[in-house]
Amino acid sequence: MARFAVLVFPGTNCEGDVHHAIETVTGQPAELVWHKEGSLDGFDAAVVPGGFAHGDYLRAGGLARFSPVMEPLIRMAESGRAVAGICNGFQILQEAGLLPGAMLRNESLSYVCRDVRLRVEANSSPLTCGLEPGATLRMPVGHAEGNFRADDDVLEALEADEQVIFRYCDDGGEASDAANPNGSRNNIAGVRNARGNVAALMPHPDRAYEEALGGVDGRRLFESLHRFTES
Amino acid sequence: MTFRVRVLVRLRPSVYDPQGEAIRKAIAADPRLSAETVRQGKMFDLAVKADTPSQAKERAAAIASKVLANPVLEDFSVQVLLD
Numbered sequence: 001m002a003r004f005a006v007l008v009f010p011g012t013n014c015e016g017d018v019h020h021a022i023e024t025v026t027g028q029p030a031e032l033v034w035h036k037e038g039s040l041d042g043f044d045a046a047v048v049p050g051g052f053a054h055g056d057y058l059r060a061g062g063l064a065r066f067s068p069v070m071e072p073l074i075r076m077a078e079s080g081r082a083v084a085g086i087c088n089g090f091q092i093l094q095e096a097g098l099l100p101g102a103m104l105r106n107e108s109l110s111y112v113c114r115d116v117r118l119r120v121e122a123n124s125s126p127l128t129c130g131l132e133p134g135a136t137l138r139m140p141v142g143h144a145e146g147n148f149r150a151d152d153d154v155l156e157a158l159e160a161d162e163q164v165i166f167r168y169c170d171d172g173g174e175a176s177d178a179a180n181p182n183g184s185r186n187n188i189a190g191v192r193n194a195r196g197n198v199a200a201l202m203p204h205p206d207r208a209y210e211e212a213l214g215g216v217d218g219r220r221l222f223e224s225l226h227r228f229t230e231s
Numbered sequence: 232m233t234f235r236v237r238v239l240v241r242l243r244p245s246v247y248d249p250q251g252e253a254i255r256k257a258i259a260a261d262p263r264l265s266a267e268t269v270r271q272g273k274m275f276d277l278a279v280k281a282d283t284p285s286q287a288k289e290r291a292a293a294i295a296s297k298v299l300a301n302p303v304l305e306d307f308s309v310q311v312l313l314d
Binding site: 058059062066094095101102104105106107108109147149150151183 | 245246247249250253298299301303304
């Protein structure tokens with residue numbers, strides 16, 4: 001059995017979706033963990049869901065890293081257990097220094113809310129370990145700040161080390177400019193850390209895990225996360 | 232004593248600023264106005280306890296680098312406001 005922690009900050013709003021997705025898809029127990037908690041002992045994996053943690057004041061995810069739960073989360077990452085972020089959770093993990101890069105305002109300046117297609121780039125992460133590189137998945141994005149930025153040398157290192165796990169692509173699997181919803185460098189939609197146990201993406205697998213939601217491709221990510229905890 | 236310290240946070244010059252660019256276009260929409268470039272930033276005024284202005288500046292810089300600016304995208308400057 002694997003136990004999943006779903007972190008909740010003031011302003012997080014996808015914790016219910018993520019909690020339900022984990023329990024529905026993996027059949028494993030998930031628990032909501034308030035940001036004031038000082039311990040994540042006993043959890044095999046943690047997911048930082050989407051929303052607007054601390055109102056996204058200062059910067060998206062910028063204040064969340066000072067919440068008490070971040071200390072055990074960082075320890076969890078250092079111990080090699082799985083840590084995953086979705087949307088605002090991605091921004092929080094970047095701000096905490098657990099993932100590279102930072103998010104700039106979307107190039108269009110608009111909040112983008114629509115389905116996108118993602119190409120799996122590497123299966124060396126907790127969100128992709130059950131997926132085939134080259135496969136494509138469809139799920140929605142909903143963000144105003146998902147424009148992935150990193151300096152040239154950081155970006156080169158990420159690409160060389162296969163730390164890019166998802167790229168926005170068109171229906172043919174091509175990572176084209178037209179398929180890029182926010183202006184992200186190299187069409188980056190998701191990355192992992194160097195060790196391969198922390199990963200995040202901007203799109204929402206928690207909004208695509210049963211037919212009633214309009215798609216099921218997000219299931220594969222939660223299945224991967226479960227699989228990672230058993231490895 | 233308490234010093235007033237102003238921190239300016241701005242996107243690093245190499246980082247494209249979509250908001251600044253949108254503002255520049257809005258300015259250009261009025262034929263009487265024009266700006267070659269616009270870069271948007273953030274301003275923070277802090278009250279910092281310190282013994283000297285330079286110590287206040289140092290303390291504000293520590294706050295700026297740890298909290299106010301994200302070094303991946305931004306840099307900052309610190310100025311002690313003397314009345």
